[in-house]
Amino acid sequence: xxxxxxxxxxxxxxxxxxxxxxxxxxxxxxxxxxxxxxxxxxxxxxxxxxxxxxxxxxxxxxxxxxxxxxxxxxxxxxxxxxxxxxxxxxxxxxxxxxxxxxxxxxxxxxxxxxxxxxxxxxxxxxxxxxxxxxxxxxxxxxxxxxxxxxxxxxxxxxxxxxxxxxxxxxxxxxxxxxxxxxxxxxxxxxxxxxxxxxxxxxxxxxxxxxxxxxxxxxxxxxxxxxxxxxxxxxxxxxxxxxxxxxxxxxxxxxxxxxxxxxxxxxxxxxxxxxxxxxxxxxxxxxxxxxxxxxxxxxxx
Amino acid sequence: xxxxxxxxxxxxxxxxxxxxxxxxxxxxxxxxxxxxxxxxxxxxxxxxxxxxxxxxxxxxxxxxxxxxxxxxxxxxxxxxxxxxxxxxxxxxxxxxxxxxxxxxxxxxxxxxxxxxxxxxxxxxxxxxxxxxxxxxxxxxxxxxxxxxxxxxxxxxxxxxxxxxxxxxxxxxxxxxxxxxxxxxxxxxxxxxxxxxxxxxxxxxxxxxxxxxxxxxxxxxxxxxxxxxxxxxxxxxxxxxxxxxx
Numbered sequence: 376x377x378x379x380x381x382x383x384x385x386x387x388x389x390x391x392x393x394x395x396x397x398x399x400x401x402x403x404x405x406x407x408x409x410x411x412x413x414x415x416x417x418x419x420x421x422x423x424x425x426x427x428x429x430x431x432x433x434x435x436x437x438x439x440x441x442x443x444x445x446x447x448x449x450x451x452x453x454x455x456x457x458x459x460x461x462x463x464x465x466x467x468x469x470x471x472x473x474x475x476x477x478x479x480x481x482x483x484x485x486x487x488x489x490x491x492x493x494x495x496x497x498x499x500x501x502x503x504x505x506x507x508x509x510x511x512x513x514x515x516x517x518x519x520x521x522x523x524x525x526x527x528x529x530x531x532x533x534x535x536x537x538x539x540x541x542x543x544x545x546x547x548x549x550x551x552x553x554x555x556x557x558x559x560x561x562x563x564x565x566x567x568x569x570x571x572x573x574x575x576x577x578x579x580x581x582x583x584x585x586x587x588x589x590x591x592x593x594x595x596x597x598x599x600x601x602x603x604x605x606x607x608x609x610x611x612x613x614x615x616x617x618x619x620x621x622x623x624x625x626x627x628x629x630x631x632x633x634x635x636x637x638x639x640x641x642x643x644x645x646x647x648x649x650x651x652x653x654x655x656x657x658x659x660x661x662x663x664x665x666x667x668x669x670x671x672x673x674x675x
Numbered sequence: 676x677x678x679x680x681x682x683x684x685x686x687x688x689x690x691x692x693x694x695x696x697x698x699x700x701x702x703x704x705x706x707x708x709x710x711x712x713x714x715x716x717x718x719x720x721x722x723x724x725x726x727x728x729x730x731x732x733x734x735x736x737x738x739x740x741x742x743x744x745x746x747x748x749x750x751x752x753x754x755x756x757x758x759x760x761x762x763x764x765x766x767x768x769x770x771x772x773x774x775x776x777x778x779x780x781x782x783x784x785x786x787x788x789x790x791x792x793x794x795x796x797x798x799x800x801x802x803x804x805x806x807x808x809x810x811x812x813x814x815x816x817x818x819x820x821x822x823x824x825x826x827x828x829x830x831x832x833x834x835x836x837x838x839x840x841x842x843x844x845x846x847x848x849x850x851x852x853x854x855x856x857x858x859x860x861x862x863x864x865x866x867x868x869x870x871x872x873x874x875x876x877x878x879x880x881x882x883x884x885x886x887x888x889x890x891x892x893x894x895x896x897x898x899x900x901x902x903x904x905x906x907x908x909x910x911x912x913x914x915x916x917x918x919x920x
Contacts, residue, residue, distance in 0.1 A: 524792070526857075564803060565799060565800050565803040565804075566796075566800060566902075566906045566909075566910075567906065568902075568903040568906045568907060569903055570903070571906075638902050638906070639796070672856075672857055673901070673902070675856040675857065
């Protein structure tokens with residue numbers, strides 16, 4: 376196997392994909408099938424030499440939203456039983472998987488020997504999700520000075536950075552390259568029972584008021600909210616598409632918010648990402664984090 | 676059948692069966708003997724009588740004529756008490772019970788507890804329901820060792836500023852407080868504050884009335900309170916008060 380050539384192929388292929396996809400990902404747009412064809416042509420042009428295990432790339436074709444990587448293999452070549460796992464690993468290491476996932480591009484590897492197909496590996500874009508849904512150790516925030524007397528704990532996403540919040544009401548912040556999750560506490564006007572809060576939230580005008588207040592620091596467009604339950608407490612959850620200006624640059628991001636109504640407090644949980652194509656996947660992770668919230672005191 | 680004896684006022688009482696013993700005027704400190712015990716032993720130290728020593732606390736209101744010594748103390752001070760007796764299920768049995776001998780004033784001490792938080796929330800919640808009580812000139816909310824005496828009286832809290840709009844004076848029993856969960860602490864504090872700030876009297880309840888009432892003096896019933904029940908109970912009490920004004 377010619378490792379140097381393989382690495383060169385990976386680098387050039389990744390560069391080609393990144394250059395083409397970067398602007399689309401930033402805008403949160405899906406590229407067209409015609410543009411996927413252009414990517415295929417670019418990769419074919421730059422992909423000279425051998426890939427791993429002595430396979431030699433012949434060309435890359437695009438059919439619909441599927442890229443076909445066609446390889447020639449030598450006589451002794453056999454498809455490894457772990458081929459799919461290894462290919463996904465390589466795509467993750469090179470950073471390419473995130474692009475295929477975000478742009479909903481499936482990939483198919485076709486191995487030929489003297490013009491005859493001797494092996495194929497199909498990878499759906501959903502299999503290339505860059506988001507890990509594991510959670511870290513539970514953090515007890517009961518005695519936190521910004522918890523306002525609330526007793527609760529929460530698990531951060533696995534391997535995300537856990538920091539103290541910077542604002543007066545921000546208890547903690549979890550962050551990674553793909554997003555940020557913040558925990559905020561606020562005082563309510565008075566005590567309300569769970570039933571009273573549910574009744575209150577059944578009023579669309581009240582829901583809108585809470586949602587607008589929660590994202591008042593940003594320029595946001597609200598999507599429809601709904602009332603759910605988090606560890607037995609009524610909770611308003613909603614999505615918002617927002618933008619904020621930072622040193623003259625407008626940054627777009629999407630947020631998923633939860634406002635948990637707890638006695639005379641509100642626990643506000645907000646997950647956000649600027650990778651708009653990744654948002655739906657990140658939303659699932661944020662939901663897993665919210666599901667880890669526990670108010671143990673209610674059972675004392 | 677096993678026979679039980681105990682010492683009261685220096686003289687031996689008995690024999691009693693276990694069921695009879697349960698109805699006697701005994702406390703956790705009463706010395707008991709039965710065949711098999713080497714010596715007279717405090718009730719609380721006898722494993723098989725543990726049930727008697729830790730019978731559920733009963734709410735006890737000194738203003739109703741129980742607990743003579745403490746009643747006098749309260750009468751003098753013009754106070755309302757939130758009190759319960761441990762180990763004495765029958766109110767009639769308590770009539771001659773020795774009252775607390777220790778002056779509560781001597782036992783007041785500061786422990787880290789944010790009583791101010793309860794006070795400000797009480798005013799906030801009153802205002803939210805349209806009640807604007809005058810601000811008292813003097814506010815004292817402290818722990819005091821209300822159960823540091825030989826009698827079995829177990830007082831959870833005392834409100835001494837009722838019908839005096841310029842005074843909030845509340846003493847909380849730290850040992851009771853330590854055993855209370857969050858809803859229970861809110862119930863005790865809002866109950867006492869409702870006496871002193873809103874001048875609310877105790878509300879009577881009977882066996883048919885299972886509703887959780889903030890001003891109902893039988894504290895034993897509050898042990899199963901949830902925060903939702905506490906909230907409903909104070910809202911009901913405040914709303915009734917607002918209607919009468």
